[in-house]
Amino acid sequence: MKRSAVLAATIGTPVVLLGALAAIVTMTARVLPRSTVSELATPAAVNAMPHVIPSLREWHGGHGAFMLGAAARIVVAPTYATALSGAARAFHADLVAVTGHDLPVTAATAPRAGDFFLTLGGDDKGLGAEGYRLTVGDSVIIQANASNGALYGTRTVLQILAGDTTHAYLPRGTARDYPAYAVRGFMLDVGRKYFPLAFLEDYVRFMAWYKLNDFQLHFNDNAVDAGTKTDWMHEYAAFRLNSPRFPGLAARDGSYTEADMRALQDLAREYAVTITPEIDAPAHDLAFTQYNPSLAISGTPGTSAKDVNKECLDLGNPATYTFLNSIWDTFLPWFDAHEIQIGADEYFTHSTTQPDPRDAKVYRLFVNQYVGYLSARGKGVRMWGSLDKMASGVVVDHRATMDIWDNGWANPVTTARAGYDVINASGHLLYIVPNYPASQRFYPDALDTAYLYTHWEPPIFDASTTAYNLAVGDPHLLGGMFAEWNDMNDITGYTITDADVHARVKPAMPVIGQKLWSGAPASLSYTAFMALAGQLGDGPETHLPMVAPITSSP
Numbered sequence: 392m393k394r395s396a397v398l399a400a401t402i403g404t405p406v407v408l409l410g411a412l413a414a415i416v417t418m419t420a421r422v423l424p425r426s427t428v429s430e431l432a433t434p435a436a437v438n439a440m441p442h443v444i445p446s447l448r449e450w451h452g453g454h455g456a457f458m459l460g461a462a463a464r465i466v467v468a469p470t471y472a473t474a475l476s477g478a479a480r481a482f483h484a485d486l487v488a489v490t491g492h493d494l495p496v497t498a499a500t501a502p503r504a505g506d507f508f509l510t511l512g513g514d515d516k517g518l519g520a521e522g523y524r525l526t527v528g529d530s531v532i533i534q535a536n537a538s539n540g541a542l543y544g545t546r547t548v549l550q551i552l553a554g555d556t557t558h559a560y561l562p563r564g565t566a567r568d569y570p571a572y573a574v575r576g577f578m579l580d581v582g583r584k585y586f587p588l589a590f591l592e593d594y595v596r597f598m599a600w601y602k603l604n605d606f607q608l609h610f611n612d613n614a615v616d617a618g619t620k621t622d623w624m625h626e627y628a629a630f631r632l633n634s635p636r637f638p639g640l641a642a643r644d645g646s647y648t649e650a651d652m653r654a655l656q657d658l659a660r661e662y663a664v665t666i667t668p669e670i671d672a673p674a675h676d677l678a679f680t681q682y683n684p685s686l687a688i689s690g691t692p693g694t695s696a697k698d699v700n701k702e703c704l705d706l707g708n709p710a711t712y713t714f715l716n717s718i719w720d721t722f723l724p725w726f727d728a729h730e731i732q733i734g735a736d737e738y739f740t741h742s743t744t745q746p747d748p749r750d751a752k753v754y755r756l757f758v759n760q761y762v763g764y765l766s767a768r769g770k771g772v773r774m775w776g777s778l779d780k781m782a783s784g785v786v787v788d789h790r791a792t793m794d795i796w797d798n799g800w801a802n803p804v805t806t807a808r809a810g811y812d813v814i815n816a817s818g819h820l821l822y823i824v825p826n827y828p829a830s831q832r833f834y835p836d837a838l839d840t841a842y843l844y845t846h847w848e849p850p851i852f853d854a855s856t857t858a859y860n861l862a863v864g865d866p867h868l869l870g871g872m873f874a875e876w877n878d879m880n881d882i883t884g885y886t887i888t889d890a891d892v893h894a895r896v897k898p899a900m901p902v903i904g905q906k907l908w909s910g911a912p913a914s915l916s917y918t919a920f921m922a923l924a925g926q927l928g929d930g931p932e933t934h935l936p937m938v939a940p941i942t943s944s945p
Contacts, residue, residue, distance in 0.1 A: 438562035442915065442923055443550040444901045445602055445908035453563030457527050459492060459552070460505050460559075468510035469498040474538045475509050477661035481599075482507070482545040488931035489549050490558040502530040507548070509541050510534050515567070521604070521663070522569025523547075527561045539663035543568070543602055550600075550927055571910035572849055574814050574870030576605035576667075577900070581631050582612030582675070583877035584887055585645025592658055593933040594896075599662035600930030601904030606659065607667040607732060607872065613677035615878050618702025621692050624684070627881070628677035628702075632670075636721050640682050652725045660727070667773070668726045671734025672715055673704040673757055679714070680704065686711050688740050703740045706753045712760065719764065729771055730792065733761050736775035736800070746781055755785035762788040776801030776813070794872065795852060796822075798859045803852045807867035815871040817852045821903075823895045825887050826879040837895040837943040838873065840902045844917045849907060873903050890936035897929065898940035 438452035465483055467475050479496050487493050494507070502508035513534050515524060523535040523544035533544035547568065552558050577598060579586065591608075598606055610631045617626035633641035633648050647655075656666050672679075680687035680701055686708065690699030704711045723731070738754050741747035746754075755778075762772045776793035780800045794816045795803045807813055815821070820843070824834040842854070849871045850861040861868050875896055880887045901924040905913055913920060921940075929935050 438564050440914075441551045441562055442554065443547050444913075444920070444924055444927060445905040446913040446915075447547070447566045447568050448909060449567040451565045453528065453565070455563050457529070457531060457561045457563055458505075458559055459490060459561075461492070463492065463494050463505045463507065464503070465494050465496045466499045466502050466506045466508045467496065468508070468512075469500060471509075471511040471538075472498050474511060475541055478538050478542040478545060478663075479509060481542060481661045482509070482549075485545070485549055485931035486552075489553050502532065504529040506530045508532045509545075511536065511538070511541065518567070518569050521573075522567070525566040525568065527563045527565070531561060539604070540569075542599070542661070542663040546600060546602060549931065553927055554923075570602070570908045572868070572870030572907045574605055574872065575603040575904065575907035576607060576814070576816075576870065576872030577603055577896070577903070578607040578609060578669075578816070578872055578874035579892075580609045580612065580874070580876045580878075582609050582629055582671070583614075583627075584880045584892075585629070585631065585642065586889065586892075587645075588647065588651050588655065589934070590889055591655055593929070593935050595655070595659045595662050595664050595666075596930045596933050597900060597935065598664050598904075600927070601901045602908050603900065603904050604663055605665050605667055605872065607669055607874075609669045609671065609732075609876075611671055611678050612675045613702055615882060618677050618680070618687075618700045619692055619698045623677065623692060623701040624681055626677060628681055630678040630682075632722050632725070634721050636717070637682070640678070642678070649725050656727050665728050666726065667728045667730060667732055668722070669732035669734060670718060670722065671732075671736070672761075673706055673711070673734075673754070674700075674702060674736065674738045675734060676704050677702040683710075683714060686714055699741065700739050703738060706750075706757050715761070716764070719761075719768075723765070723768060723770065730773050731765055731770045732773040732794070733758075733765070734775060736777055736796070738777070738781065751781045751783040752785055754781050755783050755787050758791065759785070759788050762791050766790060773814070775816075776803075776806060778806065792869065796874075798852055803859055803861055807861055807865055810867075812867050812869050813861075814869050815849050815852055816874060820847060820851070820854060821871065821873040823873070823875040823899065824878055825875075825891050825895060826885050828879075834876070835943050837941045838899045838902070840898050840921070840942045841917050843899075843906065844902050844920060845912060847906060848910065871903065871907050873899055888936075890938050893936045894938035894941045897935075897938060898924070898942050901927070 440447055440450035465479055467479050483496050508530055518536050520537040521539050523533055523540040525544050526532040533541050535541040551561050613628035614626050620626055629642035630640055631642055631646050633646035659666050686704050687701045688699055688703050688705040692699055735758055740750050765772050773792045773794055776795040777800045779802050789810050792812045793806050794814045795801050796816045796818045803813055818834050822834040823837055827836050850863055853859040875892055877887050
């Protein structure tokens with residue numbers, strides 16, 4: 392990793408009057424931004440809240456500015472050196488990228504003037520595990536209850552420095568910042584389209600830059616309705632995890648080894664991002680049924696109303712459970728996440744449009760089987776909410792968290808009232824499906840970020856009616872997640888590229904980060920907010936495609 396030469400500057404420079412301003416400009420060899428000139432020239436003024444994404448929850452302005460200088464250090468409290476090592480490494484590398492200052496990282500019980508100081512502890516329990524207190528004075532102090540909070544504090548510092556034309560000044564003051572929702576997620580469909588590991592690593596940094604914390608990877612899928620076709624054994628399907636225990640199962644056009652997932656998660660841990668794996672079953676499983684055709688439901692695909700969908704596993708076959716157990720036993724140890732996504736959506740076994748009533752009972756028993764199976768191995772379970780459409784007298788284990796993607800499949804209000812925790816993953820509001828034909832559009836090609844920024848809040852699952860929306864503060868609402876799906880990859884003669892995906896995700900990430908962290912709309916207009924997001928970009932050390940952001944409207 393390249394490290395730029397240390398910039399010539401002084402540390403701990405006091406607030407000065409205009410008469411001394413020229414000397415500071417000479418020392419930094421740069422022109423100070425207008426806001427910094429104002430702060431230095433008028434020390435009596437109280438600093439306004441700095442503009443960052445997501446916006447700060449609380450700010451108490453001080454007077455004047457802190458200046459980053461050549462003798463500055465990144466200092467970690469010795470008691471918490473191990474816990475904060477990842478946050479300190481990430482901050483060090485990203486500070487080089489943003490400012491050019493390659494600061495030493497050291498341990499000390501207190502900072503000197505001009506230092507950045509990371510520490511844990513204190514009695515502010517209201518910050519939770521992800522909040523932090525930022526104090527900018529003669530030094531910059533980031534204090535949190537846990538390492539993730541400290542990491543988020545460094546994101547705020549870096550964004551302020553990135554927004555300063557000299558990349559050297561921070562307004563003095565105190566911020567108290569904490570998330571409105573625990574789950575702030577993004578899901579990427581790597582099942583229908585392979586993304587290189589470097590792309591996933593850049594998305595970890597991109598997410599952390601805007602304080603999103605849950606990166607769900609959808610590891611298996613197939614061409615739309617592929618399992619209903621006569622030549623189902625030759626339709627496109629992919630499973631992206633590659634283990635020698637299953638020779639020939641991993642997709643030939645790209646897969647991830649255990650070493651790949653270890654590297655991704657090690658990076659994600661430093662950036663306060665959880666990698667949530669999704670292995671979808673019992674539908675979207677053509678990769679599994681092609682690998683072992685005996686696992687597919689019986690019957691011959693045809694053109695009748697009772698087409699048999701070969702992408703669905705036969706839940707009446709004991710071999711199905713033996714196979715899935717071996718899948719989870721193999722790949723579960725690869726992942727650190729406390730929760731695993733098991734899919735469990737769109738189980739169409741005897742129709743391509745509606746579930747067969749005979750499937751609902753066995754489907755719910757299947758869900759309970761794997762909630763119990765994974766819980767016994769210390770993992771919580773998420774699934775795509777489907778219980779309303781898959782109605783049965785069998786009660787699904789309440790330990791399952793529901794990603795609500797379609798209000799017809801699972802009504803968020805009745806789901807929460809039944810005692811299930813829910814995550815807002817509304818298909819009409821939060822799904823991205825590139826190249827979805829406009830004449831058949833059911834899900835958006837890109838997110839309507841203007842609507843989301845100005846009108847949407849996480850309890851809103853439907854923009855047209857309040858019937859499906861939860862009350863603000865509902866304890867069962869854990870947060871939200873937007874998703875990028877590649878259903879149309881090669882379906883319409885158009886191959887979706889990394890750049891196509893990033894052009895749509897790029898404008899969505901800061902907006903969703905804002906709404907899930909700070910809750911209420913920011914003080915900036917949508918136009919000003921997007922201009923700020925454009926200035927802040929994708930985050931330090933990312934090498935994502937250079938694209939023009941794409942948004943859409945309903």
